[in-house]
Amino acid sequence: IPAVRAALLEFQRAFGRARGAVLDGRDIGTVVFPDAAVKLFVTATPEERARRRLLELRARGIAADPDQVLAEIRDRDAQDANRPVAPLRPAADAIVIDTTALDAEAAFAAALAEIERRLAAG
Numbered sequence: 001i002p003a004v005r006a007a008l009l010e011f012q013r014a015f016g017r018a019r020g021a022v023l024d025g026r027d028i029g030t031v032v033f034p035d036a037a038v039k040l041f042v043t044a045t046p047e048e049r050a051r052r053r054l055l056e057l058r059a060r061g062i063a064a065d066p067d068q069v070l071a072e073i074r075d076r077d078a079q080d081a082n083r084p085v086a087p088l089r090p091a092a093d094a095i096v097i098d099t100t101a102l103d104a105e106a107a108f109a110a111a112l113a114e115i116e117r118r119l120a121a122g
Contacts, residue, residue, distance in 0.1 A: 002085045027086035029094050038118045040111055041090035044100040046073050 029039035
């Protein structure tokens with residue numbers, strides 16, 4: 001909703017500028033902080049994200065249909081990629097990290113290595 005996005009934008013920017021922050025969101029690097037020193041675009045295949053979501057739901061005791069979870073992820077991706085305000089896309093200077101084959105620790109290590117590399121170069 002464009003009006004909500006506009007209202008939240010300055011709040012997000014003020015929050016990030018206050019002390020520095022690590023922010024997560026589908027438009028942080030392209031809209032909220034386009035001049036951030038380091039931008040990561042973390043992704044995984046829809047199938048892997050659905051598998052992870054199912055594990056989360058089951059851990060909370062929630063039954064879910066795998067096909068429905070996958071369809072919801074694909075629908076959200078398509079909706080976010082095609083929205084007129086702040087569409088989902090990596091920033092031109094973002095480091096893309098595909099976590100499909102990585103566990104949480106390996107994904108964190110990959111992100112940290114990229115951040116250190118970018119900060120050292122820059």
